[in-house]
Amino acid sequence: MRAGTCGTVGMSGVNLVTVVTLLGGTAWTLPALVRQRFRAPMRLHLCLSMFLLGMGNLLGQFPGHALLDGFTFTGFTKLTYNAAILTGLCLMIGFLREYPLQRRSLGTRGEVVLCLSCLTAMAVLTASLPPDLRNHSLAAPYLDDWRVRAFYDIGGVYLVFGYATCALIAARHARRGQPLRRISLGTVSAGLLGLSLSCAFRILWVNCRAFRGFGHHITYANAFLFGQVAAIAVCAGLSLPCLASTVQFLRERSCHRARFRGLEELWRRLAELYPELVLDRAPRYRRRPPLDYSSVVYRRYVECRDGLTRLSPYLRQAAQETPSAAGTPTGPDLARLVDRALRLHGDTDLEDGAASAPSVVVDPGGGHDADYESDLAGLIELSRGLEELRTAAPRSRSRVVASGHPGGTLSRNSERPGPRPAPEPSAVSGRGDGPSGA
Template sequence: MTELLLVGIAAAVFWKLYQWSRAPHDAPLRSVTLCLLSAALSYPVAMPGGASGVDTVAGHGTAKLIQNVLLLLTVYFLMCFYLYSADGQAARRRARREAVVVALVAVSITVAAESVPNEVFAGSFSTADMTIPQIAFFYGGAGLYLMYALGVAGRWTRRYARMSRRPHATGLWMAAIGLTAMAVACAVRAVIVAIRWSGGTVPQPLMTGVAFLLVVSILLFVAGVTYPGARARITSLTLWPRHRRDHRRLTPLWQLLAEAYPENVLRPASPTLRDRWRARSVHRRYHRRIVECRDGLVDISPYLGYTAEDTEVLDLDPAELAERLRQAVTTIGKGALSPRQAVPLAIPQDDDREADVRQLIAVSDALRLSA
């Protein structure tokens, strides 16, 4: 499971690095990429094997220091994403000021960690001796900055969630709740540090509850960030077989109209075997075929013998319209010219895309049955 998670994180980082390489001046994209990169680098350092390896080489506590500095950078770049998304000089100045703040915090906790023996700095948050001022400052200072940055990011996420529509609003609200819960957990941990620094004790169930809240809030934030994209992907895959089927059913009508007006056939974007089965390519070919059929019907309509004032053309059933279309293609093939104006054909009663496609398919099915 851990290996799969690492592979997923690495894939996300490489994808964002690729996107960043294609748009090096995109400040929000750069912030997201550096946020993911910092989080990805902190994960192996936090693992027991990675932490012990780093501590063996650089001394006890080094892995913990690196992990916390990377976490500070993670939330800083997350905050920068919102700042740069505002796209204003004030936002850019704010990002530079925030960079100074996170640098000061990182330097301060590094000095605190280096000012105590390595053996004292060993251990976890629950076992560390918080009566030592440097240890308390290390955990408290990092926790307070995390609380601040996560709280600010959560507030901006809630603002964007109010301005968005579903499914993006749903994902943003999930992310906002996750960020707020993480900020609350960091605030509680800061209180725990203060209590233990003063010599008090904290019940173990409370420590466990805060750790559980952090895990749940992180998962909720990740779920919120991925929800819109995952839902769009699932919807796309759900529509894939239907669009393939409708694309094939439109073939008789499309072939008839393409024979009369080959110039209406749009040039394929990616005519490869792999592209043929991709969901995005299927949807693209499906919508392109609808456009080509509609363009062809507009061009061929003057040859049906109706004028713009005639209304009976609107009431033609699919079978009769299919027969008229065959006759019109024959007329065009003989080089006949028609001075009549274009009239609408195969217009559905309901004014929506699905009804329009059903009407085109009905005409196409009638052409296939009469062939």
């Protein structure tokens, strides 16, 4: 947000930050406004205000004023970006007051009447100036003309009024609400007050020759630097809600991604048995990491639940083969039960006995209702238990192999030479990755 209407060219770092912040805030508020079909007056005021302020700052620092004026008339660019800044500031006042500008009340709103009066007077002064003075700046040759001084005075009066009004309303809003809102609005209020003071000093600079005299303790460069610091404070305050929303989005994305990966083992083993469960048929090499993992987590949850529904006959068969304590199995017992059911698939034809509803294999536990979150947490725990069983299998086999080597532990029967008895055949030829757990 610029300190006011001035004629400097070339974009400094602070002005670039201001333009990026305002136009970035416009892009941040636009999607929600589109979803509401532009029927939210307050959000519309905020979006239009930041857009006009951003475009006004961008056009004010654009070096090709003469190029744009060549298509219209000399001084058109200067008048346009001043009109954009003043109109955007008027919309910001309506937004902070939580009182949208309406057609029937435009004639009675003080900020609207003052804004229209200032714009009309500035347009009249621009038309009265000769062409060589319309692209004026805060230099001594231009300020010798009273019309140029009046142009800056009129614009400065509205900027002082607008920035001070927004600062007071923002400070009033900063007294209540969440800590982040108080900090954000407090910073914005301090920055707007600084911009108002810098604009007031510029009015003195334009009208008092003593301020423009050589050797004065306070120069316009000092006031301009003060205005830039105030603009940085405004940008920082406006950026805090966006940064907080970004951090929250990244945190939720990380949580959903951990859930997505937590279901990997259960989903993969069920998808190997029932390939038709997979709803996303895109090739693996063409899949891109999703921006929001919440939908893909829910899809994987549905696929796992559907797979457990089809596996329910084998779950009952595995439960009969491995008697356990009464009640629903949980924790490692549940993981071993599901692992055994996955191994039974293919060895025993139980497809005709598939139940129409899934067996309850996941107990929410903890006294919570069987909602989506608790059921998803149970499936993730089950998937991690299956992964632990799969990773424990190679270690157990390596211990068995090591026991037959010189460095291993030898049994008493193996010390005598002779034929080694053949191993007994396994009762079930497993198809899964981990041990049977029977």
